[in-house]
Structure formats: structure tokens, C-alpha cells
Amino acid sequence: MPVPSEDPLDEVLKPPPDETPEQRELRLEREAEAKRVSLAIDANIKAERQALRKKRIVRLLLLGQSESGKSTTLRQFQRLYTPTAFREERILWRAVIQLNIVRSIRIILDALSGPMPNSPYSSPRARNRSLSRGRAPPLPSNYSPPFPPQSHAPDNMDQMDYPRRNGHGHDMNFSYVNHPLYPPRQPQRHQIPPTHHYNDPDLDDDLDDSDTDFAVGNNSYPSSPPNFNGSPRSHPSGSSTTTLAQSPLEALKARLLPLRHIEALLIAKLVPPNEEEATHLAGPSHYQNGQPSPTDSQFSHHTLHHNGRPYRHQRSQSYRNQEIFVRPGPGWKGGLARARVNFPDYSDASSQSSSNGQRPMSAGNTGLESPDEPQEVLHSCKRDMIQLWNDEAVRDVLRRRKIRLEDASGFFLDDLERVTALRYMPTDDDVLKARLKTVGVSEYKFEMEISAGRESGTEWRIVDVGGSRSQRPTWAPFFDDVDAIIFLAPISGFDQVLAEDRTVNRLEDSVLLWKDVCSSKILANVDLVLFLNKCDILEKKLNSGIKLAKYVRSYGDRPNDLDSVSKYLRGKFSAIHREYSPNPRKFYAFCTSVTDTVTTAGIIASVRDMVIRQHLKQSKLL
């Protein structure tokens, strides 16, 4: 007796009992065809899998100290090789640029205001002689000046066995004893705001000089009330040589108060709710205990609530170390994308459609426009900001306080007219100039949209890391499987100190970091590309008379020009590479200004070719 089939399909598919020979033949033919199609599909899938396995993946790691230009270099790669995505995202950078502007203005106002409570830079005379001739801010009773930078290196640098003690021939000889970067301990009166810590022995550090009084010009600056919602004011703009008269400075500051609110608003946009640390603001003097004071009542409806909690403006915190950061990746951009404002006539066709299908349609088309409040406020404050930035006396105070905003990251004050326009759309250059600190490590994947010959089909993975000292321990896990490293050393920082440790010279930190990277055993077979970056700023500094030899004693009396300085530094970095690399390997060095699109495009093309060549060689495909 036949055993019944357990597969119900067998019953259905079995040939009919009365099948004729012709029918049988037809049926077998159909079955054979179906089998052939099925096998072809299987073979296709297998081939695709194999191709995927064989697909070239090139991994590039961007290393360097904070503000060295890593994220900017990544943006250059994106601009060159995924231009559509780069263009689409330009509008998202507007909030970052707005924040950069607001913070620059705030740095100026803080510098003009003299000491904030608990702020260390003041002498009694300086306080009595308020720059604005207004009321001097009171000193808190527990005030005591901080210690100045140490005259010796911090412990972690000692462990790195830096040349200061070993005197290797190739090492740079930084001045330490009584060096301008490491002055003897003495009360420090002026604290330099974040992102541009300088140490220039040639500059007059003494604000007590009688000539530091705020210049009193004939300019009658209108002391109108804060014009937050109103139309742009009518007082003259662009008067580059005027000076702010006595009390008008106070009026000007009052009119710029809305920028405080805009700062908080932008932070809420940019920083995810769980990154509260990055949202702490220096305390505007008009806030107390996190609540607006009565004088803020006109802005009270703008008191921000972030994640259900009001922002607590911390009155006593200094402004430094509070750079806004985002963790890399699409998160912050996603948030901004939801709030973005589109200008139909600016956006090209590609930006109207969403690459991932999640972006809102152009708000301008749907009538669902989100109010563009930060831009409106910036626009209404434009004249005051221009007035402030172009004022001679203000520049003088900044110079005396060694604040060189024009060399600092995220500087847009020379472009205020353009970037505060209501329908402002960031250009490529603006996106490259914008500053947003990276915290964490992230890998960006992209295939080159632009056909790059034999590189087509190569997947690039570029790893961007946060460069500040606290971030560096997170780098190591990303050292595996790396084809090349682009190391950025911002050589313009020879007269600056680290934001996170003001006892450490930036150039020296770069040299130490470079030595560590060169001597790393895990990276022994990874090719190194060195970008001696920020050469544009370096050139400006050297031309303005700042001498490298004052900070790097070993430079001696060589010429103080870009060519000689960059050659010298390149030689030093190259010597460290030769001496400390565990194995011989390829090394390429470029003098770069990665914000410059033209020169950087050429350099990136060379790096791309070199990395691909090495990659193929190592995969034994050449």
C-alpha cells in the first residue's frame, strides 16, 4: 500500500492519472524551463554576492588635534565626490553659521564688558574704568585670580618623552623657561576666550594703560530700545572708522540682547537632548539663577525649554570650554532637516526631492514654513553687529586682549551683510568655514558620484574623529583595517595654546601627536599623509610680523616667511616620521589650507590616487 505523501503540494502537482504522452512531454518541458530560470536566478545572486565581496573598500582615517581641519577635509571629500548630497545639505549648515556669528559677537561683548562675575581678568583699575564708561561689573566677594599657565609640561606630555628633554637633532626646540608660552607664575588678568588662545609677547597685555579707555568719538549712536521684532534700524551702516561713544555702547549691547536667546535656540536645534553638557551657556549678566531678570521681560516669551526643562544660564561659568559640539553622523542634520527653511529659487532640482524619502517637502511650497527666527533676529541686528565689528575702539580692545577673531574658527563677521540676509543660503565656502566641534568617532561611507576612472565602484570610508585631548582614547579601535591616515597639523597654531589645556602650545601638541601616530605599532603598515594645514592663516601671521623663532627657538634667524617656515616644519615632521616609524613606508606631505576649494581639490585628487594605488598593490591586484 503506497505511503501517502506528507507534502500537500505533491498531491496538487502530481501529473493527472490520465495524462497523454504529449501532455507529459509539454509538462516536462515547462518544468525544465522553470528549473533553468531558477538556476539562473541563483547564479545571479551568487555572482552579486561575490562581486560585493570583491568590492574595493578604501578606509581613510582623519587624525589631528581639535580644530586642525579634519571635519573640513571630510566636507571637501563630500563636496568633490558626492556633490549632490553636499549641495542638499548646505541649508542645514545655516544654523551652525548663525551660531558661529552669535558667538563671535558674544566674545566681543564679553571682551568689552570687562570681567564677568567670577571672571579672572580684571584689575581694580580696569574695573573702575569701564570700557564703556558705564557701570563696572561687580567682583564677587570670593574672587581670586586663577593661576597662570604652568611653566612646565603637564604629566601626560612628560610620558610622551617629548624632545624638550631628549634634544634629538630633528626635534624642534620650543622655548620653555620664561618662554612667552609658559610665563612665570603671576596673577593673570586677562582671559582669552575659547577657540583662539594666543600668546603673543609683542602685544601689550596691559589694559590699565590710560590709552585703553574706550575711544569717545563724535558718533552719536542712537540709544533706541532693543529692536527685536522691528524692522532693520536706520542708523548708518558700514562706517568702518567710527567709534562708539560713551553710553551708546550700553544701548548697543541692549539691542544685541536678542542674540542671547538666538544662541539658546540654535543650541536646542543642534544639540540632541541627551547632550546637555554642550548646552551650558556662559551666564549672561542679565540672567539670574536661570530665570530672566525683570529687565529681560521683553524676551520672556522666548525663555527656552529644552526637553521640557528650562535652560539654566549659568551665570558663573566662564565662556571657554563651551564650544558647541555634535556627535558625528546624520543625527543633528536630521533634526535640522525637519526644521529647515527652503527657498525654492535657491534650491536646485535635486534638493527638492529627498534622497531618503524622509525629508519634508520644501516648506516654501507647502505653506508649512517653520518660522526662521534666528535669521530674522540676525537680520534685525545686522547694523548693530556691523557697527560693533567695524568700530576702531572695539578692534583696539580685541587687539589688547589678544583676541584675533578673524583667524579663529567660524569667523563670518566680515560677511555680515551677506550672511544675515533673510534669504541667505550658505555657499560651499561658508560650509567649509563653519565650525562645529566633533565629539566621538564616525565613519562616512560613500561611492564617488563623479566617475573617477578605475576608482569607480570603490567604496570610500572616511573616519572622522574628535581631536580634543579627552577624545583621543576613542581613536584606537578604528586603527584596524585602515589604508591610509591623513594627519592634520595646523601649523598656524605655533603661537596658540590648546583650548582644553592652556599650558600646551598647539604646534607642540601636533608634533607630539604626530610622533605617537608614527611610532604606533598597529599603524606600522599604514601609509601616512600629512597636511600641514592652515597655511593661509600662517602666512597672514608671519606677514603681520609674528616670529616663529619666538616660539620655536630652533628656527633661529631663518627668514620669517611662509615658504621657509613651511619647509622647515615639513622637514621636522618628516624627520620624526623617519625616526619613529617601526617599518619603512610611504609618506606624503602637503602644505594645505583645506578651506580653499581649488587647491584642496588638487591635493585630494593626489591623495585619492595614491591611496588607491597602494590599496591595489596591497590587495595584489596590480
Ligand SMILES: Nc1nc2c(ncn2[C@@H]2O[C@H](COP(=O)(O)OP(=O)(O)OP(=O)(O)O)[C@@H](O)[C@H]2O)c(=O)[nH]1
Ligand atoms: N582659514 C582656515 N581655516 C581652516 C582651515 N582648516 C580648517 N579651518 C577652519 O577651522 C575650523 C576647525 O576645523 P574643523 O574641521 O572643524 O576641525 P576638526 O579637526 O574637525 O576639529 P574637532 O572636530 O574639534 O576635532 C573650521 O571653522 C574650519 O573652517 C584652513 O586651512 N584655513
Ligand SMILES: [Mg+2]
Ligand atoms: Mg571635527
